[in-house]
Amino acid sequence: MNKELLKGTTDIMILNLLKKEPMYGYGMIKEFAILSKGTFKFKEGTLYPILHNLEKKGLIESLWKQNPGERKRKYYQITKKGISTLEERSTEWEIFQQAINDVLSYE
Amino acid sequence: MNKELLKGTTDIMILNLLKKEPMYGYGMIKEFAILSKGTFKFKEGTLYPILHNLEKKGLIESLWKQNPGERKRKYYQITKKGISTLEERSTEWEIFQQAINDVLSYE
DNA sequence: TAAAATACCTAGCATAACAAAGCATTGTTA
């Protein structure tokens, strides 16, 4: 899979996951693999820096949490700003996708 | 429009245009704008280097041509290698698109 | 108890689209 394709979409995917419930990095990697039916196998070196960046931008927030019987994990949750950004970017993705398919259906 | 989204798709779009008939760079820029209904407005500084790169890889070939009554233009045509690459990459795009939408439809 | 899986981190790299410039020619318009 051409990795360039991913650029510009990882943010939306992460924000969309967190829209439902807080999650931690390692868990997201597993979840993306499942949801995408194995297409997306993010490396940790890919995901963690993105999470840090999203937090720096104020789109997500983190907190260390230890549920009983579990090990300590850093949970991320989406912020209000994150939700509105997700909406904008999702619309953008729809438009983009349509445009590409318009061009590719040229015969 | 987030420019990162484009990464990994410009090659396919160009190859797909050239699949039908040879074209020159400036003409492609106009054509992309039309086909995408204004979403893609490539700058020359974007398109020309990509064309050079595709030629270097042997996916397209160029020739200077002057049709009667027209100015000199550098026409590009797709190669056999270009056609097979286009097919591979189109499939890749389909899979990618499906995977993203699978992730984004998670609720 | 050794290995694998979980869970987090970071420095440096490669790639690709873009901004911003330049040059030459052709068409339009005041």
Added chain:
DNA sequence: TAACAATGCTTTGTTATGCTAGGTATTTTA
């Protein structure tokens, strides 16, 4: 006819981003 817009091609440097490749520590499994 002179000025300007549009056409047509080129290149240098910037920036963003996912990945490579390394690291640490804990927990589970064979």
